[in-house]
Amino acid sequence: MRSLRTLRVMLLVTAAxxxxxxxxxxxxxxxxxxxxxxWAALHIALLPVFPLLVLGLLVPLWGRPRPDAEGVLTVxxxxxxxxxxxxxxxxxxxxxxxxxxxxxxxVHGAAGRLFVVGDELGRAGAYGLAxxxxxxxxxxxxxxxxxxxxxxxxxxxxxxxxxxxHIFWPRGVFTMLGFAVAFALLSVAxxxxxEGVRERGRPTKRG
Numbered sequence: 001m002r003s004l005r006t007l008r009v010m011l012l013v014t015a016a017x018x019x020x021x022x023x024x025x026x027x028x029x030x031x032x033x034x035x036x037x038x039w040a041a042l043h044i045a046l047l048p049v050f051p052l053l054v055l056g057l058l059v060p061l062w063g064r065p066r067p068d069a070e071g072v073l074t075v076x077x078x079x080x081x082x083x084x085x086x087x088x089x090x091x092x093x094x095x096x097x098x099x100x101x102x103x104x105x106x107v108h109g110a111a112g113r114l115f116v117v118g119d120e121l122g123r124a125g126a127y128g129l130a131x132x133x134x135x136x137x138x139x140x141x142x143x144x145x146x147x148x149x150x151x152x153x154x155x156x157x158x159x160x161x162x163x164x165x166h167i168f169w170p171r172g173v174f175t176m177l178g179f180a181v182a183f184a185l186l187s188v189a190x191x192x193x194x195e196g197v198r199e200r201g202r203p204t205k206r207g
Contacts, residue, residue, distance in 0.1 A: 043096025083128025
């Protein structure tokens, strides 16, 4: 039963990065008049997918924050996830959908400025995801101990790569696969730690 529950959690947290990795294989390398329609359509399809990347951080910390250091880290994670969802969606809308549409309709000179704005939004979102990831790793370290280290290491390397790789082949695709691996590892560690917290919280019999 426990292994089935863990498998369901793994499927939940890895679905978004795996979908994004697959989309990266189809993502045009450059925005041109030939690829503009595909470029815009792909970013429209991905608009609801990118925010789901944060499930890999939210699910291991699921529950009401407690009034302690772990609770503070959980709230920091939430704030970082909100920053990512808002600003990275802005990147998709500006440098993805808008830039694709203007190039597809032959509007000259606009795409460059849209890319500048989109890159700024994307960096803000990626930094928010990195802050959320650091907070998640710190919270799970307090709860899990050394079990969190493999997932945390892969997660932080993926965050570093994500800042400028987006989902472009090849590095962006491997970055998304890195997130999937990291989230799977953290989902394996977190349920055990949660059970340990409950065990430590139970009153002991005396006498």
